[in-house]
Amino acid sequence: MSLAPPPSREPLLAVSDLAIDLAGETVQRGLIHDVSFTVAPGESVALIGESGCGKTMTGMAVLGLLPRGFTVSSGSIRLGGRDLLACSERELRSVRGRSLGAIFQEPMSSLDPTMRVGDQIAEARRLHLGESRKVARARAEELLDRVGIADAARRLDSYPHELSGGMQQRVMIASAIACDPDLVLADEPTTALDVTIQAEILELLRELRREQGIAVLLVTHDLGVVADFCDRVVVMYAGTVVERAGVDELFADPAHPYTRALLDAVPQTGHPRTLLPVIQGRVPVAGRFPAGCRFEPRCPHGGDERCLAPQHETALPGARSVRCARAAAGEPVTRPAVPA
Amino acid sequence: MTGSASIDAIAKDQPSAAARELRAHGLVRTYPIGRGAFGRAHTAVRAVDGVDLEITAGVTVGVVGESGSGKSTLGRLVSLLERPDAGRIVLDGRDTGRLHRAELQELRRRLQVVFQDPFGSLDPTKSIGHAVAEPLLVHRRVRRSGMATAAEELLTTVGLDPGLARRYPEQLSGGQRQRVCIARALALEPWLLVADEPTSALDLSTRSEILNLLLSLQQDTGLSILLISHDFATVQHLAHRVAVMYLGRIVEEGPTHDVVTNPQHPYTSALLSAVPVADPPRQRARQRVVLRGEAPNPARLPSGCRFRGRCRFAVAECATTDPQLTDLGSGHRVACLLHGAVGPAA
Secondary structure (H helix, E strand, C coil): CCCCCCCCCCCCEEEEEEEEEECCCCCEEEEEEEEEEEECCCCEEEEECCCCCCHHHHHHHHHCCCCCCEEEEEEEEEECCEEHHHCCHHHHHHHHHHCEEEECCCHHHHCCCCCCHHHHHHHHHHHHHCCCHHHHHHHHHHHHHHCCCCCHHHHCCCCHHHCCHHHHHHHHHHHHCCCCCCEEEEECCCCCCCHHHHHHHHHHHHHHHHHHCCEEEEECCCHHHHHHHCCEEEEEECCEEEEEEEHHHHHHCCCCHHHHHHHHCCCCCCCCCCCCCCCCCCCCCCCCCCCCCCCHHHCCCCCCHHHHCCCCCEEECCCEEECCHHHHCCCCCCCCCCCC | CCHHHHHHHHHHCCCCHHHCEEEEEEEEEEEEEEECCCCCEEEEEEEEEEEEEEEECCCEEEEECCCCCCHHHHHHHHCCCCCCCEEEEEECCEEHHHCCHHHHHHHHCCEEEECCCCCCCCCCCCCHHHHHHHHHHHCCCCCHHHHHHHHHHHHHHCCCCHHHHHCCHHHCCHHHHHHHHHHHHHCCCCCEEEEECCCCCCCHHHHHHHHHHHHHHHHHHCCEEEEEECCHHHHHHHCCEEEEEECCEEEEEEEHHHHHHCCCCHHHHHHHHHCCCCCHHHHHHCCCCCCCCCCCCCCCCCCCCCCHHHCCCCCHHHHCCCCCCEECCCCCEECCCCCCCCCCCC
């Protein structure tokens, strides 16, 4: 069963030609470069790639929470037709609370350890919706119940440290959806959890999508989670988007050599104790990207003349795109080498 | 004396393949929790509660389980880093509980440990070469002058550029650091490597490199590996045998393929069904076995089977009988009164 909405709908989130620079002694340009993707209402889109490829940075830019020194130098981020980059800090705070929720990997570092969980959830509603203490508290109880916390009325008065990791993550989801947002950004929301708890959290997010039409932008490195939960995938490498595709198409027929290599790095159940293909080398350090294709030094097809020029995104049939001159020309992508 | 000569010397007094064997019987490890005003413990948690384990030459044994299952405690007991409260560990025919410190120290080099966090496991003030060859120095296998050569050899063994010996941990990537930790663990030529979540802190692409390294080392040197992990995919790829732990006990154990394709314990089925497969159509078609509720407080375990509160097959007898591991044939063992009633995970 696919939850994908018809593609004709207006995107809820539209990130276009996003570029992020780091100001310092010397400005580092293009840490994030030419990043474009959309998320439709109710859709679930994955942002994948190795560490250091810019997934989290892109998510932070959407939230308007880039760390000090990082600036958006071009492009636009529109949520529900509103240009987030043109918003004042005050307006952004209101967007973050109301239309945009966020869930991070470590619930304990996002929840206030000195505040009862009921107050943390109610605070959002009092602040953004102007509800009274009493109304907001009643709604917080409903929310805790909604995210599957047993005995919600009593749990309102718990402190975060009194809850298990899975329960803390549920509280964080309750606070992210407190004001009925249109989009939730979930950055590795299940990475710190056990697999049985991960499955429950993903099931909860699925229900929220189905019943409340909440869209999810999921930052993850777990391809199993992507296969389980997402409609479409955005693959990032070294600060750029190298491929965009529907989840079935991406896994069945990856267009970019990097996507191919990522998929092949997952151990296959039918072939235990065999050597796995590896991607040679490492993600280049931000600011030291190759002038041409950023993946060229690690690519099994590297060395082609076309790879030495900067690569552009090319649309492929079926609402896909790829940033690779070879793939755009329809040339096959071979698997990365298995070490001898 | 050069580094390489000394390493050869160690190889000579390695126990023969026949002696390479670790047997653990009835291991129990208890931790006190909740201290009162006078520091006396109120209650105790049995992190490992009666576990038998056997590891032989050239074999990888995987231990899977969720947080609180006791898998890491089991790893520390087997590594001789902690002593069990009950039970014994016989390593190469010698009962480790009856040995003096010096004898234990000598025996200990036959097994070495690699931990999850390659960042916390290396001293940031020591060069990579020093980190790798230090065990040789401590065990007087090389002199200081031979360390550089020994370090370079070890780095080559794990597929690293010997030139890295002069670098420091912060100059290395996570994957390189984990290789350094493995190189250091191999310095004393152990026959058994205990690896506790060796790839959990690593990226997908780096993970496959470390898995390849462990496979190659085993192929080339006949190394045995005790692989402790919450990641079923990793264990499935590397392990010949797998043990599934739940609240301090092994609930199912056997050849990896048998356990994965034909799980007999309801907990194993639930655990396997919760691991998403990286294949969208197949993943959508799978049925997840949902566990009821949360794991019970390990300090207040239920009577009988400790899984029964979450088990959809539980019957009255489960409350009174604590199931023991029973062999179903072909070395596949399960601790469940209803074994055979559970089909394979969809």
